[in-house]
Amino acid sequence: MNPQGTDPKLIDALNRASSLELFQLSAIIERMLxxxxxxxxxxxxxxxxxxxxxxxxxxxxxxxxxxxxxxxxxxxxxxxxxxxxxxxxxxxxxxxxxxxxxxxxxxxxAPPQSMPSRGDFRCGEKVSFDDRYLQPQVGVVVRINQRTATVDTGNGHSWRVPFHMLRQVFDI
Incomplete structure (x- = not known):
């Protein structure tokens, strides 16, 4: 039972591996993915x-x-x-x-959307962005800098975020 496109030598090597070795390999691959x-x-x-x-x-x-x-x-x-x-x-x-x-x-x-710029944001405004780990963050703009906004997420962290990464949040 050989999956299509898989090297037979690789399948043979995996068949000879112990369950612990396969589990370790699985954990490494999962982290990489x-x-x-x-x-x-x-x-x-x-x-x-x-x-x-x-x-x-x-x-x-x-x-x-x-x-x-x-x-x-x-x-x-x-x-x-x-x-x-x-x-x-x-x-x-x-x-x-x-x-x-x-x-x-x-x-x-669709017309090309313009990138958000410094003029699109104000202090006290609620914004969201994705951090470097692709986790969504929501906070309030506390300072407008030349190229970034300082955003306080309320959990003791402040982020300096480029304007093009910010999205405005509207409370409904």
């Missing part, structure tokens, strides 16, 4: 509505799906053929080509 740098490598060129290839873990086949949502550690894809939704880790998605434009006509027709 959730590394924010790897997630960013896939996420950087990915857009909502874009068609990407992903691995179906059940049979090892590559499938095509449209990006419908992107979270911190997983992406939601709508498979074109079966109309099925998949919630997958970014590691299961083939990194998109950096030069390919978004697949949908609506994404191409």
């Amino acid at each position: 959730v590394d924010p740098r790897r997630i960013l490598a896939v996420r950087t060129n990915m857009n909502l509505g874009q068609t990407v290839r992903f691995l179906d873990w059940r049979d090892g086949q590559m499938r095509h799906g449209k990006v419908v949502a992107m979270k911190d550690t997983q992406v939601t894809l709508h498979e074109e053929g079966t109309r099925r939704e998949w919630k997958l880790p970014y590691a299961a998605v083939e990194p998109p080509d950096p030069v390919s434009p978004p697949a949908t006509a609506s994404a191409r027709a």
Whole structure:
């Protein structure tokens, strides 16, 4: 029972490994797959509505799906053929080509959004951003600097965040 595209020598080596060695290898691989740098490598060129290839873990086949949502550690894809939704880790998605434009006509027709700048934010305003570990942070702007805003998250931490990474938060 050899998964498609897997080197038979690798399968043989894994079959000879002890359960403890396989568990250690599994733990190492799991840590590597959730590394924010790897997630960013896939996420950087990915857009909502874009068609990407992903691995179906059940049979090892590559499938095509449209990006419908992107979270911190997983992406939601709508498979074109079966109309099925998949919630997958970014590691299961083939990194998109950096030069390919978004697949949908609506994404191409939309005017380019301008990057937020210094003038878009005020002291006391509630904002959110993703930290370097891709964890969402919410806080209040306490200072406007030349290129960054100082944001107090209320848990004893202050962050200096570039304006292009900030999003305004509206309480409803």
